[in-house]
Amino acid sequence: MIRVDDISKSYKTVKALKDISFSVDNGELFGIIGPDGGGKTTLMRILVSLILPDSGHALVHGLDTVKDYRKIREIIGYMPGKFSLYTDLTVMENLDFYAKVFGVSIKQNYQLIADVFDQLMPFKNRRAGHLSGGMKQKLALCCALIHKPEILFLDEPTTGVDAVSRKEFWDMIFKLRSDGMTILASTPYMDEAGRCDRVAFLQNGEIMGINSPDGMVDGFMRDVYAVKVPIHDVNRTIKALKKWDKTHLAYLFGDSIHWTPISNDFHKDVLLQYILSCGCECISIDLVPANIEDCYIHLSFERDSAYE
Amino acid sequence: MNNSDPAIKVVNLVKKFGDFVANKNLTFEVQKGEIFGFLGANGAGKTTAMQILCGISLPTSGKVTIAGLDLNKHREEIKLKIGYMSQRFSLYDDLTVKENFRFFGGIYRMSKSQIKTATEMLLDRLDMMDKMNDIVGSLPMGWKQKLAFTIANMHEPEIVFLDEPTGGVDPLTRRRFWELIYEAAEKGVTVFVTTHYMDEAEYCNRVCIMNDGAIVALDAPAKLKEQYGAANMDEVFLKIVNRQKK
Numbered sequence: 210m211i212r213v214d215d216i217s218k219s220y221k222t223v224k225a226l227k228d229i230s231f232s233v234d235n236g237e238l239f240g241i242i243g244p245d246g247g248g249k250t251t252l253m254r255i256l257v258s259l260i261l262p263d264s265g266h267a268l269v270h271g272l273d274t275v276k277d278y279r280k281i282r283e284i285i286g287y288m289p290g291k292f293s294l295y296t297d298l299t300v301m302e303n304l305d306f307y308a309k310v311f312g313v314s315i316k317q318n319y320q321l322i323a324d325v326f327d328q329l330m331p332f333k334n335r336r337a338g339h340l341s342g343g344m345k346q347k348l349a350l351c352c353a354l355i356h357k358p359e360i361l362f363l364d365e366p367t368t369g370v371d372a373v374s375r376k377e378f379w380d381m382i383f384k385l386r387s388d389g390m391t392i393l394a395s396t397p398y399m400d401e402a403g404r405c406d407r408v409a410f411l412q413n414g415e416i417m418g419i420n421s422p423d424g425m426v427d428g429f430m431r432d433v434y435a436v437k438v439p440i441h442d443v444n445r446t447i448k449a450l451k452k453w454d455k456t457h458l459a460y461l462f463g464d465s466i467h468w469t470p471i472s473n474d475f476h477k478d479v480l481l482q483y484i485l486s487c488g489c490e491c492i493s494i495d496l497v498p499a500n501i502e503d504c505y506i507h508l509s510f511e512r513d514s515a516y517e
Numbered sequence: 518m519n520n521s522d523p524a525i526k527v528v529n530l531v532k533k534f535g536d537f538v539a540n541k542n543l544t545f546e547v548q549k550g551e552i553f554g555f556l557g558a559n560g561a562g563k564t565t566a567m568q569i570l571c572g573i574s575l576p577t578s579g580k581v582t583i584a585g586l587d588l589n590k591h592r593e594e595i596k597l598k599i600g601y602m603s604q605r606f607s608l609y610d611d612l613t614v615k616e617n618f619r620f621f622g623g624i625y626r627m628s629k630s631q632i633k634t635a636t637e638m639l640l641d642r643l644d645m646m647d648k649m650n651d652i653v654g655s656l657p658m659g660w661k662q663k664l665a666f667t668i669a670n671m672h673e674p675e676i677v678f679l680d681e682p683t684g685g686v687d688p689l690t691r692r693r694f695w696e697l698i699y700e701a702a703e704k705g706v707t708v709f710v711t712t713h714y715m716d717e718a719e720y721c722n723r724v725c726i727m728n729d730g731a732i733v734a735l736d737a738p739a740k741l742k743e744q745y746g747a748a749n750m751d752e753v754f755l756k757i758v759n760r761q762k763k
Contacts, residue, residue, distance in 0.1 A: 245685035246658060342559040368685065371558040372715060372751060373758050397685045400751075412687060440722060444699035460692040463749055464719045464738065506689045 210235050211256065211360065211393060216265035218251050225251040227414045228265070233393055233407075238386040240405035241395040242505070248414040249395040250290055253364045256393070257287045270359060283311075286358030288349050290365040290395075296338030300329050300348055303337050304355065311356035318357040321388075325351045325381060343374030350381065361385065363394040367401065379404045399502040410505055417508040422501055429499040431457065431507065432473045434480060435465040437492040449487040455479070458510055467503060522585055524549045524676050524707035525570060530579035532565050539565040541730040543579070549675075552698060552708045554718050557727030558758055563711055564680075566727070570709070571678055572596050584675045597626060600669035603680035607665035610654035614645065617653055617668060625672035635671050643667060659690040666697050670706065677701065679710040683717065695720050715751035726754065728761045 211233040218226040226248045233239040241249050254260045256267055258278035267274045272281045294303045308315050319326070325347050332340060337348060346366055353361065363382065367375040375398070383404055386392055394405070402408045403422045410417040420428065438446045443466065450459035450468055457469040468480065477494050484491045525547035532540040539562045547553045557563045568574040570583060572592040581588035584598040608617050615636060622632035640646050643663055653661060662682070669677055679698070683691040695717065702708050710721070718724050719738050726734040734741060734757055738750055747753045 244658065244687035244690070247687070369559075369713075371713060371758075372754055373558055376755070397687075399688060443720075444696060444703060447696060460689065461695055461716075461720060462692075463716045502688050505687075506692075509687055509689050 210268075210270065210391065211239075212268040213252075213256070214265050214267065216252070216255060216262045216267060218248075218255065218260070218262050224414050226255075226262070229411075229414075229416055230265075231409055231416065231419055233391060235391050236386070236389050237406045238382065238392045238394070238404070240402055240408040241393065241411050242397070242399065242402050242408050243395075243411035244397055247412045249411055250364055251414075252411070253287075253290075253362055253393070253395060257285060257362050258282060283356075284359045286353035286356070286361045288346075288353040288361075288363045288366055290368065292345050292349065294337045294345075294349055294352060297336060299334050299336055300340070301333045303348060303352060307352040308355045313356050315355065318355060321357055321385075322351050322354050324384065325354075342370050343377070346370055346374070346378060347381075350378075354385075358390075360391045360393070363392065365395050365397065367396060367398065375401070399505055402501045408501075410508060412509055413513070415512075417512060418504070425501055425504050426499055429504045429507070430473075431469045431499070432475065433497050433499045433503055434468045434470075434477060435462065435493075435495050435497045436468055436480070436484065437465050437494075438484070439490050439492065442489040446484060446487070446489045446491075449484070449489065453483060455483075458507065460506060462502075467497075469503075469507070522549075523547060523582075524551070524584060525553075525709065526580075526582040527570075528580045530566070530569065530581060531577045532562075532569060532574070533577045538730055540569070540576075543732055545725060545732060545735055547676075547707055547709060549707055550702050550705045551723065552702050552710065552721045554721035554724035555709060555711045555727070556715075556718055556724055556754065561727040562730040563727055567678060567680060567709075567711065571599060571601055597672065598675050600672070600674040600677040601680070602665050602669040602677070602682055604682055604684040604686070607682075608653050608661065608668065611652065613650050613652055614640070614656075614664065615649045617664070618671065621668045622671060627672055639667050639671060658686060659693060662686065662690060662694050663697065666694065666701075670701060674706070676707040676709060679708065681711055681713065683712065683714065691717075715749065715754055718750040718754070724750070726757055728758055733757055733761060 213229055213231050216226055216229045229252065241252065243249055255262050256269060256274060258274045258281050261275060269281050270284060274281060304315055329348055329351060332344060340348065367378050379401060382392060382394060405422065407419060407421050409419045418425065447459050447466055450456050455470055457471045459466055459468045481491055481494055523546040528544050530540055530543040543566060555563055569576050569581065572588060572595045583595045586595050588595060618636040619632055622635065640649060683694055698708050721738065723737050725732055741753045745753045745756050747756060
């Protein structure tokens, strides 16, 4: 398991992490969700013993990230956010190299990497630098798994990867979790939160919330209305809604505008009348279940109203 | 340029790198004031096409007209009529707000007095006059984004190219950014935008989906969803790309 207690870290004047605490259970797939600059990579790097926290401490499988860093490095797999394999070595050479560094052979833990390995084999003699984005990430995952780590740290494994490859990558992560591996993965993509057992929302160096994806949504207390308007009226409608004294938040959401009222004691006809009175057309208004992105948007807005 | 002329007109555009065909016979038009989404998997040929449209790289063959000008003849003039912004490269973090305006204004060949007037007017509009001498790196993400978009538009381009402008940005800032895009489009600016967020595809007037160097779909999001029997653009994208794989 992973245990993080009151970790803080600053770079010059920037506070990257502010008193972060949480824990990850054995066998859990835990997601750190947040934007660039939120503190995800700093947190990862502290946990894998690459940098030191200014204060607080963290345990990985009972080992202290500062004192026991050598032991930690033997039992973890780490895939950094920036592609870190040797671009001038082939796929096979990279795998051999990482296996040798950990004193294992590819065959030894083949079971673990079999799926990914098979997908890589058509490119085994290609230099890593010449692989597509998705394939690079698969190779990096393979290298991080080669010594059969007990805990896997994945720092933004799907950033810059297209929607299809992202789904494939999460399928692989999910399978590793089903086989019992403890995984900490970070991502800026909200839609990936649903694949995790629990997620922490990390923004501006602070955890805004920790829960299971369902728990996050169940704990969201505001009614969410999906307002559909013709595309030429979208911007005008959002502007009008933002000005309205009944509005808590109004924002784009797929093919609709999501609107939350200040008070749930509200009838949607009032919303319709208001939109029409602003000279906008309205196709439909529906009360919809909140999704994880609605939760995130509200948490970040309520923490920092400078957003508006 | 006539008001009814398209902002971008591409006819049989081909780009080869050696034997590799990165763009296979692309033909499409983007109307003035349109928000045009350009989607595709990694390696589909989006970046190559965008570089050509911005005048950075030349097509192997085909005819491209940007803001009424032939790309093969007027590349330098075209560059002054377009704006460009990406998430990876937009502003200089270690320069102040004002210095960024001065730098990019200079790049777009604006005069000193034009730059000064534009800087003051735009900062006033953003309500950021008091931030003029702040280092850009110290600003919150939402402000940086607004600023980057404003600077890409400071020379009043006819077309603005946005290359994954919202990658890695938090969900609320991402949406506020799209409101800026809508406002620019309402003023008549043509917006050509790439993204990996499929919900953002829904915000476009039309989207073009590339796969393996070719255009495989081009229509309004609502029409594509209907055509593919999909609930959202994410499903449309997956259906198209998976079908092409087979």
